[in-house]
Amino acid sequence: MxxxxxxxxxxxxxxxxxxxxxxxxxxxxxxVEKNTLKQRRLYLSRTKLKISERVILRFTTLFRQTxxxxxxxxxxxxxxxxxxxxxxxxxxxxxxxxxxxxxxxxxxxxxxxxxxxxRAAREEIEGLENTMSIITNAYAGCDDIIKAVETYVEEKNRYTPVELRKPTPFDEFISEIKLINPNIEHGLYRLSAKIKNRYFAEWIKMLILCYHDRRLKFALFPVIKSMNDAKAMQIESDSMMGRVWRDYLMTVGMMFSIIPLMRFSNAEWxxxxxxxxxxxxxxxxxxxxxxxxxxxxxxxxxxxxx
Structure with a gap:
């Protein structure tokens, strides 16, 4: 007892x-990084993601990538x-x-x-710039976010057989808007939560602003250009991640290896x-x-x- x-x-x-x-x-x-203007905009539009929703999206993204x-x-x-x-x-x-x-x-x-x-996230982000460019160009021509994303999805799946197609966050965005929740702002925030990239998040913010004021659509292009400049730093950071985890696990292993050694070398201690x-x-x-x-x-x- x-x-x-x-x-x-x-x-x-x-x-x-x-x-x-x-x-x-x-x-x-x-x-999530605090942003007063973003919080105010979320409060006004009532599109803020709940903590449970962020957790679900996080694990859903992990399961999809792995x-x-x-x-x-x-x-x-x-x-x-x-x-x-x-x-x-x-x-x-x-x-x-x-x-x-x-x-x-x-x-x-x-x-x-x-x-x-x-690795999967890096592969997604490597093609993300091209995706953002296609959607931005399509949006600049039609002024319709849904139609612009649909243009990208159709272009992506044009030469891919149905059985080989893999659902992406953009496919899920279209499905959610059409079948689950028609709130475009909420759908865009969910899309941003599925793809962890600072430039993509900024691009989504600009896209939401363009949803309210279409005259801002040309501000989307500088975000894409900034993303292109950061590719080299991104690859270097990803390769460093594995080395840091390896060194950390070795340190923890050495720290706890003292206990079994003590068991055989000094039973009293x-x-x-x-x-x-x-x-x-x-x-x-x-x-x-x-x-x-x-x-x-x-x-x-x-x-x-x-």
């Missing part, structure tokens, strides 16, 4: 320390939890610390998909570390630090133009 209570106490302490670190470091993987399904992702999370628990038992020989380790490994599949999706309250709290702090820094690394390795 005391062992179970101790396990719950450790998990509770872990949750409190995690929340404290996340609040202290202001870590939020779904944070070709994973929700079922497979859930299995990965379950496998990470079980692996973390088993690793905790082997490392610490304590059920409470093993449970904390299992909780720390739950975000691992999300990190894996984020790194894995970087290992017993103090895993058997006393102070030692358990120290391990919890190590686990929480590893979890918090992983989110920090993910935030810092995000390319500047995304």
């Amino acid at each position: 005391n062992s179970i209570q101790g396990s719950f106490a450790l998990v509770f302490v872990f949750v409190l320390i995690s929340l404290g670190l996340f609040l202290l470091l202001k870590l939020n993987p779904f944070a 070709r994973y399904t929700l079922k497979k992702f859930i299995l990965m999370v379950a496998a990470a939890f079980v692996s973390g628990f088993l690793a905790g038992v082997l490392l610490f020989n304590n059920a409470g610390l093993a449970a904390v380790t299992a909780v720390c490994l739950i975000p691992a599949p999300y990190f894996y998909l984020t790194v894995k999706s970087s 290992f017993a103090i570390l895993t058997g006393t309250t102070l030692g358990k709290l120290l391990i919890v702090v190590m686990l929480v630090t590893a979890l918090a820094t992983s989110f920090f690394v993910m935030k810092m390795t995000r390319p500047a133009n995304r």
Whole structure:
């Protein structure tokens, strides 16, 4: 009974320390850059995306880019939890610390998909400039956003057999506008959330302004030109992302490898570390630090133009 209570106490302490670190470091993987004018415009038009909607769009984009399904992702999370628990038992020989380790490994599949999706995201963004140019030219001629996007979709699918066509965010935009929600502004914000690119977001903002005032349509072209100038920096940032994660995982592995070495080299110290309250709290702090820094690394390795 005391062992179970101790396990719950450790998990509770872990949750409190995690929340404290996340609040202290202001870590939020779904944070959106604050923009007063944008918030005002969203409030007036009532097209602001809810937090739940942003999270759903984030995971939908990850699944599309990595070709994973929700079922497979859930299995990965379950496998990470079980692996973390088993690793905790082997490392610490304590059920409470093993449970904390299992909780720390739950975000691992999300990190894996984020790194894995970087290549697909880069491929999408490499063709994004051409896509934006086609839509902008079409919009400059017809003054209709829906028709301009449809022109791009038709051009993209013209020489591709139906069975080989892959749905893109622009296909989804047309379908959502026609079948689900006819609010064009809301659809454009959803489109912007699906493609993480700073220049694309600026282009979407200008497109929304053009929706209210068509005379601003020629302001779309400078955004596309700016995007072309940033391609080299984007590729360099993406290649750096993998190296940073590799070095980070090596550092975390070296940090936790001390514990099993201590188990064989100095059993008395290992017993103090895993058997006393102070030692358990120290391990919890190590686990929480590893979890918090992983989110920090993910935030810092995000390319500047995304």
